[in-house]
Amino acid sequence: MDLKQRIARWMEDHRGLIVVLVVLPLSLIFDALIQLRLWIIRKFISAPEKHDERVRTIQSQVLRWNKHPKAERKLMCTARPNWQSLSTTFFRKDLCHKISIPLYDILELRESHMTIRVEPMVSVGQATAFLVPRGYTLAVCLEVAEATLGGLAMGVGMTTYSHKIGLYQEGIVAYEVVLADGSLVKATKDNEYSDLYYTLPWSHGTLGFLVELELKIIKIKPHLKLEYIPVKGQKQYCDMMRDLSGALDKNRPTPDYLEATVYNREEAVIMVGNFADVPDTEQHKVFQDIVLPMTQLEDQIDKNEELFDIYPILIYPCRIYDHGPHRGQLRPPRREQMVPGADYGMFNDLGVYGVPRVVKEKKRFDAVDAMRKMERFTEEVGGYPFLYADTFMTRQEFEKMFDLMAYDQVRRKYNAEGAFPHLHDKIKPEIDVVEVGKQYMDPL
Ligand SMILES: Cc1cc2nc3c(=O)[nH]c(=O)nc-3n(C[C@H](O)[C@H](O)[C@H](O)COP(=O)(O)OP(=O)(O)OC[C@H]3O[C@@H](n4cnc5c(N)ncnc54)[C@H](O)[C@@H]3O)c2cc1C
Numbered sequence: 001m002d003l004k005q006r007i008a009r010w011m012e013d014h015r016g017l018i019v020v021l022v023v024l025p026l027s028l029i030f031d032a033l034i035q036l037r038l039w040i041i042r043k044f045i046s047a048p049e050k051h052d053e054r055v056r057t058i059q060s061q062v063l064r065w066n067k068h069p070k071a072e073r074k075l076m077c078t079a080r081p082n083w084q085s086l087s088t089t090f091f092r093k094d095l096c097h098k099i100s101i102p103l104y105d106i107l108e109l110r111e112s113h114m115t116i117r118v119e120p121m122v123s124v125g126q127a128t129a130f131l132v133p134r135g136y137t138l139a140v141c142l143e144v145a146e147a148t149l150g151g152l153a154m155g156v157g158m159t160t161y162s163h164k165i166g167l168y169q170e171g172i173v174a175y176e177v178v179l180a181d182g183s184l185v186k187a188t189k190d191n192e193y194s195d196l197y198y199t200l201p202w203s204h205g206t207l208g209f210l211v212e213l214e215l216k217i218i219k220i221k222p223h224l225k226l227e228y229i230p231v232k233g234q235k236q237y238c239d240m241m242r243d244l245s246g247a248l249d250k251n252r253p254t255p256d257y258l259e260a261t262v263y264n265r266e267e268a269v270i271m272v273g274n275f276a277d278v279p280d281t282e283q284h285k286v287f288q289d290i291v292l293p294m295t296q297l298e299d300q301i302d303k304n305e306e307l308f309d310i311y312p313i314l315i316y317p318c319r320i321y322d323h324g325p326h327r328g329q330l331r332p333p334r335r336e337q338m339v340p341g342a343d344y345g346m347f348n349d350l351g352v353y354g355v356p357r358v359v360k361e362k363k364r365f366d367a368v369d370a371m372r373k374m375e376r377f378t379e380e381v382g383g384y385p386f387l388y389a390d391t392f393m394t395r396q397e398f399e400k401m402f403d404l405m406a407y408d409q410v411r412r413k414y415n416a417e418g419a420f421p422h423l424h425d426k427i428k429p430e431i432d433v434v435e436v437g438k439q440y441m442d443p444l
Pocket residue numbers: 078080084085086087088101120142144146147148149150151152154155156157158159204205206208209210211
């Protein structure tokens with residue numbers, strides 16, 4: 001074994017070390033330089049208004065190539081170096097006549113058509129940064145930020161939204177292409193270049209030079225709710241993927257995003273993503289910490305099951321003191337709740353966090369009604385909810401649960417009135433409880 005082979009073997013045996021100490025830092029630097037290059041292009045060279053002029057320059061490069069004697073002509077390809085491309089095949093561009101395609105601009109957002117016009121070197125990340133703040137995304141949008149919209153159009157694109165739309169090419173409305181004779185044509189589904197429209201995808205730049213794309217966009221919501229579903233059994237996860245994707249029934253409502261990671265033959269996690277507004281994500285969750293007497297621990301657990309059926313729930317004990325004449329907002333424990341011989345009762349925090357079972361089962365859930373019942377139970381047993389979470393009590397109910405006599409006196413004494421909001425005003429729902437109750441009952 002010569003020295004070169006030995007070094008290669010050593011590097012293979014220690015590939016973890018090489019990756020951490022060499023590859024990762026180098027790729028970080030490489031990424032930073034690429035980002036810097038793109039930033040310079042966008043900042044100093046970007047000029048959508050010069051699009052037509054740039055296309056003419058590309059046409060003239062092709063026309064010049066046409067002037068070479070046929071026998072001397074090398075085949076044409078884009079001048080983009082292989083190292084910049086995400087493709088892992090390395091085509092011998094050095095043997096070709098290279099045509100420079102410096103087209104990096106977003107040209108026009110056509111909201112009325114739900115499309116966007118872009119130049120081919122616009123990256124997925126660039127398009128997303130432009131579209132998302134405006135409430136849109138590409139109809140087929142890869143998670144690979146560096147991929148170019150032109151590269152995907154000439155190659156192929158598929159993503160976790162594709163069960164709804166299809167391949168990336170299904171989201172392309174029009175291609176503008178410089179053909180081998182230097183002419184510029186626009187290919188759409190139903191114009192005279194429709195044959196080109198259908199053959200440009202998967203053509204990898206072997207039919208012409210792409211200079212513009214018109215792509216479909218879709219509306220998005222500000223959030224994406226992701227659900228991770230672990231599934232055991234090959235048949236189970238395969239069946240679930242077929243069902244969720246709509247492969248078995250075209251009328252089945254499908255999630256916005258769908259993918260699975262298979263960890264071994266029998267174990268997979270299926271990921272389901274749906275666009276969501278903040279309230280839709282929040283409204284079906286319960287966050288409650290309630291201070292309740294341990295004398296009624298069984299009743300607490302039963303009540304949780306009756307109203308929310310969320311498990312696991314959290315329980316940890318806490319002394320609640322009877323401070324005698326020194327009143328605060330907490331009413332002292334009732335006589336039967338006191339620990340024998342002590343000046344305190346043993347209460348506990350009941351922590352209920354999560355999604356009620358009926359919501360998981362996609363059935364109706366009246367969150368306000370459930371919360372109101374929990375509040376009534378809390379009041380009956382002499383407990384009190386933490387006030388960081390939603391409470392729906394009226395002022396009267398609130399004053400029944402909490403003792404506000406000393407509080408009101410102290411507010412007057414220390415000039416808090418008129419300076420700070422009243423406790424109930426601060427924690428009461430900002431919303432119309434009845435209205436929200438109706439919304440909460442909307443099916444998912
Ligand atoms: C880790 C990884 C994960 C990936 N995951 C996915 C995935 O989930 N889904 C998916 O669809 N793809 C995926 N890809 C593939 C990737 O999206 C493709 O490589 C894609 O081609 C985009 O790369 P690019 O923008 O660098 O295009 P390039 O590789 O530069 O271009 C693709 C082809 O189009 C030609 N071309 C590009 N621009 C023009 C032009 N203006 N005119 C004429 N011809 C042109 C090129 O010559 C080339 O043949 C993944 C790639 C990697 C490395």
